[in-house]
Amino acid sequence: MSFNLKKEASKPERFVGGHRLCAGCGAGVxxxxxxxxxxxxxxxxCGVATSCLEVSSYLYPFTAWQESYIxxxxxxxxxTISGAEAAYKALKNKGKMKESxxxxxxxxxGGTYDIGFQSLSGAMERGHxxxxxxxxxxxxxxxxxxxxxxxxxxxxxxxxxxxxVIPGKMQHKKDLTETMVAHNVPYIxxxxxxxxxxxxxxxSYKAHYTPGPAFLNILAPCPRGWRxxxxxxxxxxxxxxxxxxxxxxxxxxxxxxxxxxxxxKLPVTDYLKLQGRFSHMFEKGxxxxxxxxxxxxxxxxxxxxxxxx
Amino acid sequence: xxxxERLAGNEAVAIALRQIDLDVLPAYPITPSTDxxxxxxxxxxxxxxKTEFVAVESExxxxxxxxxxxxxxxxxxxxxSGPGLAxxxxxxxxxxxxxxxITLAVINRAMSAPININNDHSDSMGARDTGWxxxxxxxxxxxxxxxxxxxxISEHKDIMxxxxxxxxxxxxxHAIENIELLEDDKVxxxxxxxxxxxxxxxxxPVSVGPLDIPQFYTEHAxxxxxxxxxxxxVILDVFKEFGALTGRKYDLFEEYKMEDxxxxxxxxxxxxxxxxxxxxxxxxxGEKVGVIKLRVFRPFPLExxxxxxxxxxxxxxxxxxxxxxxxxxxxxxxxxxxxxxLEKRPQIINYIYGLGGRxxxxxxxxxxxxxxxxxxxxxxSGEIYRHLGVRGV
Numbered sequence: 001m002s003f004n005l006k007k008e009a010s011k012p013e014r015f016v017g018g019h020r021l022c023a024g025c026g027a028g029v030x031x032x033x034x035x036x037x038x039x040x041x042x043x044x045x046c047g048v049a050t051s052c053l054e055v056s057s058y059l060y061p062f063t064a065w066q067e068s069y070i071x072x073x074x075x076x077x078x079x080t081i082s083g084a085e086a087a088y089k090a091l092k093n094k095g096k097m098k099e100s101x102x103x104x105x106x107x108x109x110g111g112t113y114d115i116g117f118q119s120l121s122g123a124m125e126r127g128h129x130x131x132x133x134x135x136x137x138x139x140x141x142x143x144x145x146x147x148x149x150x151x152x153x154x155x156x157x158x159x160x161x162x163x164x165v166i167p168g169k170m171q172h173k174k175d176l177t178e179t180m181v182a183h184n185v186p187y188i189x190x191x192x193x194x195x196x197x198x199x200x201x202x203x204s205y206k207a208h209y210t211p212g213p214a215f216l217n218i219l220a221p222c223p224r225g226w227r228x229x230x231x232x233x234x235x236x237x238x239x240x241x242x243x244x245x246x247x248x249x250x251x252x253x254x255x256x257x258x259x260x261x262x263x264x265k266l267p268v269t270d271y272l273k274l275q276g277r278f279s280h281m282f283e284k285g286x287x288x289x290x291x292x293x294x295x296x297x298x299x300x301x302x303x304x305x306x307x308x309x
Numbered sequence: 310x311x312x313x314e315r316l317a318g319n320e321a322v323a324i325a326l327r328q329i330d331l332d333v334l335p336a337y338p339i340t341p342s343t344d345x346x347x348x349x350x351x352x353x354x355x356x357x358x359k360t361e362f363v364a365v366e367s368e369x370x371x372x373x374x375x376x377x378x379x380x381x382x383x384x385x386x387x388x389x390s391g392p393g394l395a396x397x398x399x400x401x402x403x404x405x406x407x408x409x410x411i412t413l414a415v416i417n418r419a420m421s422a423p424i425n426i427n428n429d430h431s432d433s434m435g436a437r438d439t440g441w442x443x444x445x446x447x448x449x450x451x452x453x454x455x456x457x458x459x460x461x462i463s464e465h466k467d468i469m470x471x472x473x474x475x476x477x478x479x480x481x482x483h484a485i486e487n488i489e490l491l492e493d494d495k496v497x498x499x500x501x502x503x504x505x506x507x508x509x510x511x512x513x514p515v516s517v518g519p520l521d522i523p524q525f526y527t528e529h530a531x532x533x534x535x536x537x538x539x540x541x542x543v544i545l546d547v548f549k550e551f552g553a554l555t556g557r558k559y560d561l562f563e564e565y566k567m568e569d570x571x572x573x574x575x576x577x578x579x580x581x582x583x584x585x586x587x588x589x590x591x592x593x594x595g596e597k598v599g600v601i602k603l604r605v606f607r608p609f610p611l612e613x614x615x616x617x618x619x620x621x622x623x624x625x626x627x628x629x630x631x632x633x634x635x636x637x638x639x640x641x642x643x644x645x646x647x648x649x650x651l652e653k654r655p656q657i658i659n660y661i662y663g664l665g666g667r668x669x670x671x672x673x674x675x676x677x678x679x680x681x682x683x684x685x686x687x688x689x690s691g692e693i694y695r696h697l698g699v700r701g702v
Contacts, residue, residue, distance in 0.1 A: 045509050047377070060519035068509035070380055071518035072403050076373035079365060083335060083374025086361035087383030088510055090332035093359050101510050119373070122366030 005196040008036050012066070014044070019064035020056040024230025026193065026220025026237075027053040030135040031106060033197050034216065035067065037204035043067065044102040045088075047081040049111030050074035052142045052222075053135065068101075075115040078123035078132055081105040085128045102208055103130040109150035110140045113176050124183045124213045131207045134176065135220035145225045149174040152245075153296065154289050155277045157225075162280045167289060172296055180215040181251045187212075188251040191259075192219035192237040199248055199259055206250070219246045227276025239271040244301040249308060258308040265301070268294045311489040311555065318449040318481040321488055322388065322414050322474075323348035325456035327358055328496035332383030335363035335374035337393065340426045341478040342416035345388035368393040372400035372411075379409035380517050382508030384460060386411065390478055391418030394432040398439070404471045405440025405533060407518060410463035411471040412456065413441070417578065417629075418478045419665040427666020428478040430577065434630035434639045436473070440533050442540055443607040445577045446476040447563075449486045451604070454557060457491065458547050460500055465543045468536050469506075477579040479666070491555065499554060541608045561610035563602040564617055566592060570599030572681040573618065573655075575644055576627040577603050580662075580669050584627075587674030598678050603640065614647045621655045623681040623690075624648075629663045637661075637694040656690045662697035673697060 014035035021028045031046075031053065038044060045068045048054045054071045057064040072080045081103045091097040105123075107116055112134040120132060139157050140146040146159040153172045156162045160169035177190045187210040189203040200218065207214035219240055223230045240246035243266045248259035269290060272278040281289045316324070323345050326334065336346035346362070353362045365371045371387045378385040389397065394415060404411055415433045419425040433443060442462060446452035455474040463472040476482060491499070509515050521529060541561070552558040565585050567573065576584050581602035591598045601617060603610075618624060626645075628638025636642070641659035648654050660677055663669040677697070684690055696702075 043510075043514070045381070055520045058516050058519045060521050060525050063516035063519070065516050066514060068514040069516040069518075070377055070509060071520075072373055072376055072407070073399055076369060076400070079335075079370030079373035080377040082363060082365070082370070083333060083377035083385075084381050084509060086333045086335070086363050086374065087378035087381035087385070090359060090361040090383055091381070091510070093361075094332070097510065099510070118366060119370050122370055125366075126363065 003198045003201055005198070008201060011036055011040060014038070014066045015057070016064050016066060018062065020059070021052065022223060022230070024223035024233045025052070026137060026222065026233060027135045029193055029233070030133065030218045030220045033193070033200045034104065034131070034133050034204040037201050038102060038208055042100055042102050044104055045070065045081070045084045047071070047077045047084065047105045049077035049107035049116055050142070051108040051111055053106060053108065055142060074111055076119050077105040077107045077111060077116060078119040081130050082123045082126065082128045085130050103128070105130060105132045107134055108141070109134060109136040109138060110148045113150045113174055114148050121183065124180065124185050124215065127212050129212055131214045131216065133216045133218060135218050137220050137222035137225060138173070139222070139225050141222045141225045150176070153293060154281055156280065157277070167280055167286065175300070177215070177217045181254070184254065185213050185215050186210050186253055187214040190217045190247065190249055192240060192246055192248070193234055194238055194241055194248070203250060225277065228274055232274060236271070236274060239266065239274070242266045243268050243271045243297065245271055245297055247301060247304055249304065256307040258305070268297050311491060314488050314490055315485050316449055316488050317344070317483050317485050318452045318476050319344035319416065319483065320348055321449045321453040322456055323352070324490060325453050326386055327352045328457070328491070328493050329384060329460060329500055330358045331360045331386055333361045333363060333374065333378035333385040334387060335365045335371040335378070335385070336387050337365050337368045337371045337389070339368065339390050339393035341418060341482050342388040342390040342393070342414065344482070345414055345416070368396040369400060372397040372404065375411045376400060376404050376407055376409055379411050380407065380508070381510045382503070382505040384503050386414065388414035388416065390416045391420055391432045394436060395420060398436070401436055401439035401441060406529070408469040408533070408536070409471065410460065410469060412459040412463060413471065413473045414456065415473045415475040416478045416482045417475050425665040428480050429629045429664045429666070430475070431630040433473060433475045434632060437607055437639060440470060440537065441607060442470055442472040442537070442544070443605070444472065444474045445604055445606060446474065446481065447579055447581045447602060448481055449488050450557070452476040452481060453488060453490065454551065454555070454559070457496055457499065458551050460503070461547045462540065462544050464503055466506060468540045468543055470533070470536050470540060475578065480579040495554065499551070537608050541610065544605055559604060561605045561613055562617070563604065565600040565602065567599035567601060567617060569597055571597040571622045572678055572685065573599045573601055573621045573624045574627060574674060574677060575601045575603065575624060575640065577606065577629065577640065580627065580629065583669055583671055584674045587671050587678060590671070590675065591678055596678070606640070609643050609647070611647045614644065615651055618648055618655055619651050619653065623684040624655045624657045625677045625681055626657060626659050627677070628659060628661050631661050631664060656684050658684060658690055658693045658695060660695050660697045667698065
């Protein structure tokens, strides 16, 4: 499959304008990118967990979804899509379905790493033919920037504020992608918006057309929560990759494959300094936080390189 | 006609669901409802049905999967009890608010804590305000019959509300009784092909589960409430059609020896049999006593019940659930409401009874009838919120 952005971008949109996501938000970019990778003849059922994406895209009676869409609750999008896929299979088996549908679950990091984790784990283990997409913006943005287990260490969030004693969140980010690898899911990938989004497109295509479950973890920055100017969305994604804070890789049938290795690994400060949520790390006396963050990033990166060899 | 069998309530339910040949059955095991998915998964394993059996990792996921399967135009059902129903709570509202037909076999069990696997109605009574139709079943036959009728009611275009069919955990779910089953083809003909008005996987794309701002939420709630009101007529129509097919005639509630009754007991599910027995014994002595067994609790048969109680002097409402309102149980509250507009209101007392599997005996109902006699004779209700058989008080 050769990627041609012009050609791909000329396909009919499946998630259209009129939604109320903020300028510079990664959620809509992720949804459009994932859906664009569907073959034109395929329809889909998209489940969305309670999230910014959900409250912004289907406010009765207006929907931004050109696909069938369902929202049910916060913690159950994987189970929801399981049920839809099961009904599709049953109706196919009974000869009542002719058309071909794909089943996709979208959720933020709160709905995936935390409250929706059990539902996700169950659906992946059962092996439904579905794609689970986490758009990871590293906190509960919909409720006003609270800490999730995807929030990076030291980030300032509203339930782990920076105080005179505690400097923001004190735990490192949970590695959910690795956890999903342990589920023996046939296709797993980590991606974000880099360059012409070829990486996200190709991974989405593989996720859609690998039989069985697939899991995509997409770093999708949030301008309000991360505190960056909306036009810097792509810059941040690129820096997350170039600093190895968010490495791009795939795990295909248990085999780890690095998608991109930076020629020169940039220091984490290049990524952190653009974001208001990390500003206290650049104050006098906070050097240890930068060191800690860099050390953690390096350790994770080295481990990933070993797995990908 | 029919097939004579001996079955426990859970197996009877599983057979009804097999005859319906569901599209999707997501389920999670919990005592005492576990037999239902166990039997059903065997039907799947033996190729007797073409259902997708989804062994989910929680009741929350079971109900979530049901909602989405129904939104895809699939016939779907699941089974649960007590804490399992509680874990579904959030989704019970989502199911009725999404206006999708789902059948839920509730094998009634007490709510924790303390943990108790035995029967009372605190689970389904807690869910009485979630927008689900609720049918109650005295015995295995009724549990079976109610399940056959459930999808017809739930799927009706004027209703589109999910439905719970309740029976008593262990007491009927595990007790083997005589039963008359319908032939498979008759069930198929009775329930018919499900043709949903919309589906996420047929024709144009559909968006399901919007965010409602305040200018729409009220109207959607109102429509749901109207559907619940309308469901009474549909339920009666389906009962009538089922009666013509099977000879088993059902109504919103059963009136047992109520024609000239001066004292009445109102009861749900399996205890009705015991109450009728106590009633018979007193009738033999010439006492004017009767029993009303509620079958349909949601929608609540307010006018019909008021009429049935209009000539009664004293009523004892039996609640197999404590709802901690400090004024009585849930059935009691609704029955008293039903009687408010009567010209001549009966005196009404409430007994909380049979909690957590506490045995309910013939003499318990005799005791209640005798207490009603005191109420009639003295003209005084005394304490209206009573607990039956509490030790040490």
